[in-house]
Amino acid sequence: MNANVISLDGLKVASRDDLTKAIESKGCESSSCGSSDAPEDMDPSTWQKVKDHPCYSEEAHHYFARMHVAVAPACNIQCNYCNRKYDCANESRPGVVSERLTPDQAARKVIAVANEIPQLSVLGIAGPGDSAYDWRKTKETFKQVQAQLPDIKLCLSTNGLALPDHVDELLDMNIDHVTLTINMIDPEIGTKIYPWIFWEKKRRTGLEAAQILHERQMQSLDMLHERGILVKVNSVMIPGINDEHLLEVNREVKKRGAFLHNIMPLISAPEHGTVFGLEGQRGPTAAELKKLQDACAGGANLMKHCRQCRADAVGLLGEDRGQEFTMDLVPEEVTYDPSKREAYRDWVAEERGERRAAAETAKAETQAAVNPDAEAMLIAVATKGGGRINQHFGHATEFQIFEVDNDGVRFVTHRRCDNYCVGGYGEEDKLELVIKTLEGISTILCAKIGDCPREDLEKAGIEAIQDYAYEYIETAVSAVYRARNGLPAEEAEIA
Amino acid sequence: MALKIVVENCTVCGACEFECPNAAIRFESDTYIIDPSLCTECEGHADNPQCAEVCPVPETCVAA
Numbered sequence: 180m181n182a183n184v185i186s187l188d189g190l191k192v193a194s195r196d197d198l199t200k201a202i203e204s205k206g207c208e209s210s211s212c213g214s215s216d217a218p219e220d221m222d223p224s225t226w227q228k229v230k231d232h233p234c235y236s237e238e239a240h241h242y243f244a245r246m247h248v249a250v251a252p253a254c255n256i257q258c259n260y261c262n263r264k265y266d267c268a269n270e271s272r273p274g275v276v277s278e279r280l281t282p283d284q285a286a287r288k289v290i291a292v293a294n295e296i297p298q299l300s301v302l303g304i305a306g307p308g309d310s311a312y313d314w315r316k317t318k319e320t321f322k323q324v325q326a327q328l329p330d331i332k333l334c335l336s337t338n339g340l341a342l343p344d345h346v347d348e349l350l351d352m353n354i355d356h357v358t359l360t361i362n363m364i365d366p367e368i369g370t371k372i373y374p375w376i377f378w379e380k381k382r383r384t385g386l387e388a389a390q391i392l393h394e395r396q397m398q399s400l401d402m403l404h405e406r407g408i409l410v411k412v413n414s415v416m417i418p419g420i421n422d423e424h425l426l427e428v429n430r431e432v433k434k435r436g437a438f439l440h441n442i443m444p445l446i447s448a449p450e451h452g453t454v455f456g457l458e459g460q461r462g463p464t465a466a467e468l469k470k471l472q473d474a475c476a477g478g479a480n481l482m483k484h485c486r487q488c489r490a491d492a493v494g495l496l497g498e499d500r501g502q503e504f505t506m507d508l509v510p511e512e513v514t515y516d517p518s519k520r521e522a523y524r525d526w527v528a529e530e531r532g533e534r535r536a537a538a539e540t541a542k543a544e545t546q547a548a549v550n551p552d553a554e555a556m557l558i559a560v561a562t563k564g565g566g567r568i569n570q571h572f573g574h575a576t577e578f579q580i581f582e583v584d585n586d587g588v589r590f591v592t593h594r595r596c597d598n599y600c601v602g603g604y605g606e607e608d609k610l611e612l613v614i615k616t617l618e619g620i621s622t623i624l625c626a627k628i629g630d631c632p633r634e635d636l637e638k639a640g641i642e643a644i645q646d647y648a649y650e651y652i653e654t655a656v657s658a659v660y661r662a663r664n665g666l667p668a669e670e671a672e673i674a
Numbered sequence: 675m676a677l678k679i680v681v682e683n684c685t686v687c688g689a690c691e692f693e694c695p696n697a698a699i700r701f702e703s704d705t706y707i708i709d710p711s712l713c714t715e716c717e718g719h720a721d722n723p724q725c726a727e728v729c730p731v732p733e734t735c736v737a738a
């Protein structure tokens with residue numbers, strides 16, 4: 180079993196304290212996908228919808244897990260970044276999947292996962308293929324899962340071409356999250372992304388195809404918004420094709436009521452066998468992506484913690500336990516046991532309340548102690564989830580970056596790096612990679628770090644601090660900020 | 675007058691089964707096959723055979 184997840188043995192315990200200990204010792208992987216807004220920034224009905232959805236709420240992604248089932252493989256459009264023949268278990272990117280399931284198999288798998296991973300809160304159908312086009316299979320899967328796990332959130336991801344035909348069925352099934360992939364609002368640009376669509380008995384190409392797709396996507400967005408279904412818009416950033424155009428897309432989808440806009444970098448390589456891959460079309464650099472995201476600030480809420488997960492991913496964002504739940508490992512008959520998920524939810528309800536209170540306290544203390552004009556600071560955090568500093572530096576495959584100033588602590592983004600620690604000992608060149616990953620950041624908080632890497636980091640101008648092990652991220656980050664801004668060290672330590 | 679599916683090319687997405695107006699396509703032993711006795715090549719239904727129109731892989735739904 181993956182060492183980065185909460186052991187289910189740890190969750191057989193009933194009390195919150197024991198659960199807390201279980202998480203501190205084993206931890207759960209964290210990641211980021213969604214709005215970073217906390218409840219006070221949202222109207223209550225929206226918060227109710229997103230509070231357990233890791234992809235729609237940055238706060239929720241610390242606690243809750245998602246799973247995707249690939250039950251709807253048929254698609255009604257062709258995209259230049261997709262090759263339908265591609266399948267590799269080692270590839271992690273959208274649309275890639277190793278195992279296609281029938282609705283019956285999918286329902287069984289969901290129950291098996293719910294029994295093992297109490298953090299599970301969301302079931303998504305996200306390809307390969309289009310969930311709204313291959314609707315019979317999507318609907319059958321949702322029906323079966325809903326009958327057995329009524330409290331699981333259902334969501335789907337679609338290109339929007341077929342969606343208007345099914346919006347009211349979504350409403351009937353209480354589906355209140357839909358992701359639309361919208362890469363353009365100008366059909367001329369669409370012609371460079373979509374070679375064809377299948378629409379009303381014909382394969383359409385060129386401008387006609389892009390025009391129809393665009394109109395249906397806008398219709399989908401409007402219909403969903405009118406019915407109060409939360410819409411996340413995913414856009415693939417393709418340098419030289421739609422990179423600048425995505426600013427206009429951002430404005431338009433915000434105007435039409437999208438809840439979140441997730442701009443993702445194109446993943447492209449010749450070995451993927453996609454049109455873009457074979458043409459040598461490159462993906463954007465991290466700096467180009469950030470520049471575009473920054474330019475979109477003030478538009479629809481930008482999602483900064485997407486991990487571009489596989490279409491059969493299982494687990495908290497940033498981890499994938501899909502390989503533990505392939506169909507050959509799922510029993511023929513599984514009975515849903517709700518007790519673990521219920522215990523976990525109770526724990527989260529209390530825990531996230533405490534975390535929020537701790538963050539408020541930390542903010543007040545910082546405001547009292549630090550000059551309001553003091554410069555903001557970026558701090559990297561090694562976490563396995565739960566909103567705490569609970570990961571060994573050497574086990575971190577990514578760092579969450581937080582910004583802190585007089586106004587509080589905010590999640591900014593995650594930065595991925597290769598697993599620096601392999602088999603219990605670090606490798607020099609991997610540490611180099613971590614140092615590169617942390618460019619521009621001078622402080623990292625982790626649960627533990629060895630002396631050697633700590634000294635090497637110090638030489639590179641990065642201070643690694645393990646004094647806040649298992650503290651809430653906000654509490655620890657605030658304390659470091661206060662310490663750096665003139666407050667006596669012992670007071671900062673108390674906070 | 676019928677089409678067939680080239681098994682080596684088929685990605686088993688099932689879009690053809692979905693679109694076939696004659697229910698001539700079924701899933702059997704890990705691939706989709708066209709029943710030639712039911713296939714009309716979509717004469718009278720559409721300009722072109724629907725399976726070939728929707729199939730994501732070129733040269734997969736071809737004349738039998």
